[in-house]
Amino acid sequence: MKAEHKEPTFSSYKNDPKFYDEIFDEDNKVKDVYKTLLNLYSEHSPQDFALLNNKAKASFFNQGITFQVYGEHETKEKIFPFDLFPRIIDSQEWEHIEKGVLQRSKALNEFLWDIYHDKKIIKDGIVPLDLINSSENFLDQMIDLDPPGGIYNHISGTDLIKHSDGEYYVLEDNIRCPSGVSYVICNRTALKRALFGVFNHYQTHTVTNYAENLLEIMETVKPQGVDSPNCVVITPGVYNSAYYEHSYLAKAMGVELVEGRDLFVENDFVYMKTINGPQKVVVIYRRIDDQFIDPLEFKPDSALGVPGLLAAYRRGNVTLVNAPGTGVADDKAVYTYMPQIIKYYLDEEPILKNVHTYHCSRPDELKYVLENIDKLVVKPVDESGGYGIAIGNKLTKEEIEEVKKTIQANPRKYIAQPIMSLSTHATYIEDEESFEPRHVDLRTFTLLGQDKSFVLKGGLTRVALQKGNLVVNSSQGGGSKDTWVLKK
Structure with missing residues (x-):
């Protein structure tokens, strides 16, 4: 189906009526919010965009914006793919999104407090005890431990899609160590450099205020009795896939970036080694998984963490952002209970919709999944980065049988969802030197x-760069776009 506008840059753009296209409406007319942008882009030739695309890539390369892809036999470092055409979200649509994701974050924080304390939601029969006990991310060490300020998930990353009905749905909640915010900020910088002047035509909210708000949030949950909190970011090191983000955020906040070997614990207080002697640290934004943060409590052979860190945390002498044990609410099986969790703790109806989800630990739902894999997306409950996902209609008969065996070996580990129709957005395809529709999430x-x-106000719009692909993660060949949230 060919769009009816005459502009040469988009004259070959063909949108699929099965999917919600964010640029064009059902009659293939440009939506009002994109008209000015399309006119501006149509002033450039395909050759211009080839040059601009190279300029954007050079900007990312010069800033060192890379990520690691972990393969079966090797690990590769790649420049983060960036698309030239921004996504626009108007103020009314954004207000709905913002209220919805804040509602989920607050409910998840209440849920975490409850399951590590009174377990009222379990006693009242809303969430089954087995769901929590069987989670690999539930930490006995966190039972009855009160995190400073009562906050567990200081930072939440909520993944949304726009379905063919034009409604937003939540795909999953990420509250262990959600990554990607540095790319949001760098996307804005790269687009401004490549297409200077485009922003003059839109009143767009800034995204560069994230770091100052993160630092302020961290300081609100400092331990009691501390006036001037010394905050740090702890990283697993330069070989981690998100190391660029760790270093970027530390620099933007004006705090030290440290590794486990840079810290030590003495008398249940945490100190940082410096050339001027030890300095007390009271807030740690950790980008290290639970099992590696303290070899005295978790993996004894971990060289990434700090011996005694959890003891200092337990005594209230240091705040960990996010709190250990948040991964139990990150579990995609817990996601199936989010409408009930929101209603139970906040006495509100969910603002954002859940995707209907089948949990394979339930016998009747397992039976349905096994009989309908070709119509479903199967996901492990505790993986991230798009790893372990099986999209049923892309599988051969042999592959479907393998997926069945994998699920049956450990049903608790898997959920399944209908294959959702992610919206499409105009995306510059380098090999074709043209803009084509590609699936996106947020x-x-x-x-x-x-x-x-x-x-x-503006998130990470991720793009599945391969035609027809529904997996948008960078580790699976995806890229990203700048996301503009318009002011009222």
Whole structure:
């Protein structure tokens, strides 16, 4: 189906009526919010965009914006793919998104407090005990431990899609160590450099205020009795896939980036080694998984963490952002209970919709999944980065049988969802030197502190660069776009 506008840059753009296209309406007319942008882009030739695309890639290369792809036999470092055409979200649509993701973050924080304390939601029969006990991310060490300020998920990344009905649905909640916010900021910088002047035609919210809000949130949950908190970011090191983000955020906040070997614990207080002697550290934004943060409590052979860190945390002498044990609410099986969780703790109806989800630990739902894999997306409950996902209609008969065996070996580990029709968005395809529709999703970033919250006005729009692909993760060949949230 060919769009009816005459502009040469988009004259070959063909949208599929099965999917919701964010640029064109059902009659293939350009939506009002994109008219000015399309006119501006149509002033450039395909050759211009080839040059601009190279300029954007050079910007990312010069800033060192890369990510690691972990393969079976090797690990590769790649420049993060960036698309030249931004996504626009108007103020009314964004208000709906922002209220929805903040609602989920608050409910998840209440849920985490409850399951590590009174377990009322379990006693009242809303969430089954087995769901929590069988989660690999539930930490006995966190039982009855009160995190400073009562906050567990200081940082939440909520993944949204726009379905063919034009409604937003939540695909999953990420509250262990959600990544990607540095790419949001760098996408804005790269687009401004490549297409200077485009922003003059739109009133767009800034995304460069994330770091200052993150630091403020961290300071609101400092331990009691601390006036001037010394905050740090702890990283597994330069070989981690998100190391660029760790270093970027530390620099943007004006705090030290440290590794486990740079810290030590003495008398249940945490100190940083410096050339001027030890300095006390009271807030740690950790980008290290639970099992590696303290070899005295978890993996004894971990060289990434700090011996005694959890003891200092337990005594209330240091705040860990996010709190250990948040991964139990990150579990995609818990996601199936989110409407009930929101209603139970907040006495509100969910603002954002869940995708209907089958949990394979339930015998009747397992039976349905096994009989209908060709119509479903199967996901492990505890993986991230798009790893382990099986999209049924892309599988051969032999592959479907393998997926069945994998699920049956450990049903608790898998959920399944209908194959959702992710919306499409105009995306520059380098090999074709033209714009084509590609599937997109949106990761938003929410911050919770003591009596303070913040939602970044603009998220990470991720793009499945391969035609027809529904997996948008960078580790699976995806890229990203700048996301503009318009002011009222």
